[in-house]
Amino acid sequence: MLFNGLLDLPWWGVVLVTLVLVQITIAGVTLYLHRGQAHSAVDFHPVVSHFFRFWMWATTGMITKEWAAIHRKHHAKCETAEDPHSPQILGINKVLWTGVALYVKESHKPETMERYGHGTPDDWMERNVYTPMNKYGILVTLALQMTLFGVIPGFLVWGIQMLWIPFWAAGVINGIGHYWGYRNFECDDEARNITRFGLWIGGEELHNNHHAYPTSAKFSMRWHEFDLGWGYLQVLSALGLAKVRRAPPKVKLDPTKFEIDAATLQAVIQHRYDVLSRYAKHMKRSSSDELAKLRAKGMDSSAARAVRHWMHRDADEVPAQYRAALDHALESSPTLKTSWTMRQELAKIWARSTLTTEQLTAQLKDWCERAERSDVEPLVAFSRRLRSYA
Secondary structure (H helix, E strand, C coil): CCCCCCCCHHHHHHHHHHHHHHHHHHHHHHHHHHHHHHHHCCEECCCHHHHHHHHHHCCCCCCCCHHHHHHHHHHCCCCCCCCCCCCHCHHHHHHHHHHHHHHHHHHHHHHHHHHHCCCCCCHHHHHHHHCCCHHHHHHHHHHHHHHHHHHHHHHHHHHHHHHHHHHHHHHHHHHHCCCCCCCCCCCCCCCCCCEEEEEECCCCCCCHHHHHHHCCCCCCCCCCEEHHHHHHHHHHHHCEEEEEECCCCCCEEEECCCCCCCCHHHHHHHHHHHHHHHHHHHHHHHHHHHHHHHHHCCCCCHHHHHHHHCCCCCCHHHCHHHHHHHHHHHHHHHHHHHHHHHHHHHHHHHHCHHHCCHHHHHHHHHHHHHHHHCCCCCHHHHHHHCCCCC
């Protein structure tokens, strides 16, 4: 009974079952709690929705309202002192290793639950079983797995399930996902894609993509990225068990369009993170050439790296220790200064919420005209492409 339960599985069978059980738990978190409940990006058939709710109760002890509320607050207060788990504020080690403790601490704040927990399940089962008895489910699961797999294998399977989400989701995604990785989009926080292949944690690894378009049910944005959770959704949708409400917007270009109008403005604002990303790519070659010239004139290599890194970010994001190097580079190179200045002005267009559509359209038109009068060829090409946004 210590090593052989009712199923009497070989060791590799227990490993295989563990992987399957963990994947179901991951699917419950990324599909039901995250994309469905927190962001309303997908609707599930009631049977599927309740299955995931039961599975979360049985394998994690997490309460739907708490999870959704804490995650919504994270988006609303990202990288500020009110963010429940920002490594930029609290430090990477604290979030990586004690992320679950931060989650529990935030779940005890009534104001967080009241403000951000709206729209989550509030039926009889939630009020009488899943919420007040949230710790009982994992004990039932422990007893069941010890019976099926044997006491020791069952406890190990249960332990892996209990640790998987607290470490990989609360620790790795909330920690490393805001600390290390690559960025497709210059969104308003430090969210990053940990890897191009979202397999290990159901697509949550594509964290920068998610923060750029939080209400999208699909996390992969580039051809080389893969979101396992989106694959699950495709299967459920084909079976009529899920309906995707929102997907990432696609940039539409009209090569014949040249005049800046309200439609251009709307498209640019909607795709603002993609616009800034493409701006950085357009200016990358000319910026690199200018920095090479400055290095030939004696610029320190570490200063050049700092300028290259911060050149295409918002001015208020540049750390104080790199500001002098950036200012020196901008004063030494008219091309770099033009690239920096135009980038800052472009980002301000969609930040001016008090202006009318006509005023913002006029500003975008003026921006394009000045870009096309500059002597910076990549800037001219970018402006002409911007005019074709439809």
